[in-house]
Structures are given as C-alpha cells and as structure tokens.
Amino acid sequence: MGRGLQPGTLMYSGVGAAIGALAVLFLPQTMPGNNAPNSFGAVLKPATSVIVPDDLDISALIAASRDATAATIKTWSKEFTLRAGDTLSDLLSRAGLERPQAFQIIEAIRTITNPRRLQAGQKFTLSFVAEGDDAPQTLRGLAFELDASHTVAVDRDDTGAYAARSVLAETHDETLRFDGTIDSSLFATAQNLGVPLDVMAEMVRLYSYDVDFQRDIRPGDKFSVMFDRTVTTDGRTVRTNGIKFASMTLSGSPLKLYAFTDADGDTDFYNEKGEGVRKALMRTPINGARLTSGFGLRRHPILGYSKMHQGIDFGAATGTPILAAGDGVIEKRGPNGGYGNYIRIRHHSGYSTAYAHMSRFASGLQVGRRVKQGQVIGYVGTTGRSTGPHLHFEILRNSRQVNPLTVKMPASEKLSGKMMTAFNQSRAMIEQQFAELGAPKKFAAATISQDTVVK
C-alpha cells in the first residue's frame, strides 16, 4: 500500500487544484488498491475553488496527475548507527518507528541473524517514503552489512509486511603478491604495504620454527608473500585464503616456503627440498603463558632441597588450554603421583612429551588415541605436588628427559616418492605465478559468484 496515487498530494501543485476536483470524481476508481491512511475528508478540504475549463482533456489530465503525484512522493534514506548499550529496538525508535513496526522488523531480521549479536557501531540504512510534504513517513526498507560479503535487506511487501533476505555480494578470487624491505619492524613494514594482518600472523607462525623474531630480523631484511583472497567488486576483502608462497631473506640466502596439499588433503608448508617447515614438536605447548621455571638443578619449592627439574614450567591461569606438542598417540593418561593429572604422548623417532598438574583432561582422550599437533588435550591446574596453577612440560628422548628449550627438534617427515613429484610440480606452478605477479599485484580475477540470494 501507499505507493499509488494519493489525492491529498495533488492539492499543492499548479494543476493540482484542477485535478483535485477530478480526483474526487475519478481517482477512487482509477487507483485501485489505494488505501492510504489519509481520509477523503482531509483531501477535499484545501480544494475550495475549482475551475474546470470547457475543453478539458480528461485523459491528459489524469496522466498529468500521475506525474504530479510522482513528483510529490518523497523518498529518502538515512543512516543510523547502533550506539553502545543500544538495542536494535532503541535504534528503530530513534528513527521514529512505532513499537509494533519495530517489532515486525526485528522479527524479520531474526530469520537471518540474531539481532542481539549486532555490535555497537553497526550502521543501518533506513529508507523512507512520504506521499507529500506533510504526509507521515513510512519505512520502505532497511539494510545493513552483516559482514563483508553479506548485506541484510528488509523490504516491505505489498501487504505491508516486512521480510528480510541476505544478499551475497559479488565477489571474485585473486592472488596477491607483496614484496617488502623491513625498515623498523616486520609488522610495521607489512602494514605500510597493506598486507592483511592475518596473512602476516600466519607468516610469523610459519617462520617461527626457524626464525627468532625478537633477534633475527634486521632493517634491510627482505620478505615476499603471495596469497589468495576473496574480494568484493568494490575492493573489500571478504577473507584471505591462506598463503601460497613466502620468502624471507635474513642477512643471506632466502628461506622459501611453499604451500602443498598432500594425499590426505592436509595443507602444509615445505621448503624447496620438500621438508616440512613445521617441526615435529612445539617447545611451548600453551598459548600466552610465561616460562616460570627452567630445566635443571634447582631448590624444590615444596621439598626444600635441591632437585633436578626434569621439565619446564609455564605459569598460566587454571583452565588455560594445553596443546599437544606434536602428532602422536596418548600413552598415559590419569593421576600420576606428584605430577597430578598427567598425560604422556608418544611421537615418532623415539620422542615423547609429558604434561602435568592438569585440572582436567579434554574429553575423549583415552590411552591409544591419536592426537594432532596443537590439539587441546587438557587444562592448566595445580593437581599433585604443585604450589599454584602451572603446566609442567617434559620432552623425553628414548624415555629420558631432555631440556625442551635447547633440544634439537626432530623435523617433520620429508616428502618422498609420488608426493615429492607432485610437490615439485606444484612448486613450479607457484614459482611461475609468483614471477608473473612481479609488477602488478593482481592476477587471475575470475568471477565466482553473481548476486545471489541466500537464505
């Protein structure tokens, strides 16, 4: 409703006075479905004197009246921002909507996303229509960006009900190459170049097995990175799709890493020789913890005499996840004397790792179960002989504890046979693409999706 001719609007324009009378005569018949709230009584009021010429061309006048009316229908859009502490309902009321209408709109949005999850700062474009300068405004629709690739649009249908739909932005995939020379820090240089933060974070993670980022990076060092991203037509990154190639030249020869997906479908990174960059074991199987006690002889805090500390301790809050240091098989799991709740994992090449004082174990980790590097196996606690929440971590080589901070880490397995052949082919393609991307940064823009309505 509300989009058709509305007699009330005709009174204010030049021909309007003449048509006003006609409106009374013809418009109710010629404008089916016009059930605007303005009553006819209100319409008639301004049309006090009407002169109807003798040679009146009625059909032309009706046509003219349509134009005149179209000109007086006002539509406009206005942006509203969700303020901290605001609900969507507050925003809609700020936009002048009545509660029942706001409720309808929120219910429509709920079919796409939970309105409570909308964050402060989220922008909404509301579009209104008013059929004449003094007519009340009606909300025609509302739109907001759900994320870089989805816009939620709420539209008013012919019955006056609101329905929401999620509109997928047109996107394509492209490969980007960035080359940088480090001036102050790797991150600052990357940021100046416009390398996305998650790409940099992945790069740092990949090189962290070989590079000490605190000490090894010097001004003048060079890096390159090539990665895929999905981007909207107007240039906004929807997501980055992983690094394909990276190179770091730290005072000398470049360290090159190539992404490669093996027969199991696992994507990992390899150097030119097909050796996995990921080491078999992590030295720090916990995130955001600080080393509180090193390996070696020390005065035991509880026993009071000097004792060999067979592992290293990481101070962390109770409940902090503990990660498997490498791929392996659970060898022991349960209370283990002074160790408290304890897990030991057997890895390849005679290595195993042990984790003590856990508050609890991750579920489903019976002895004999396989675990992946980085998988959560339990949570920090202070069970057993312990003065406070921490992880006691040991690396054992042929069943003897070694210093986790200095032991030479076993490399993950090298590609061989068919996999090595496949890797060499993939590496050649990556190198060719990297070379082609030399000057311009864009490559292989292919449209993968059209405007699509998803629901």
Ligand SMILES: [Zn+2]
């Ligand atoms: Zn310890």
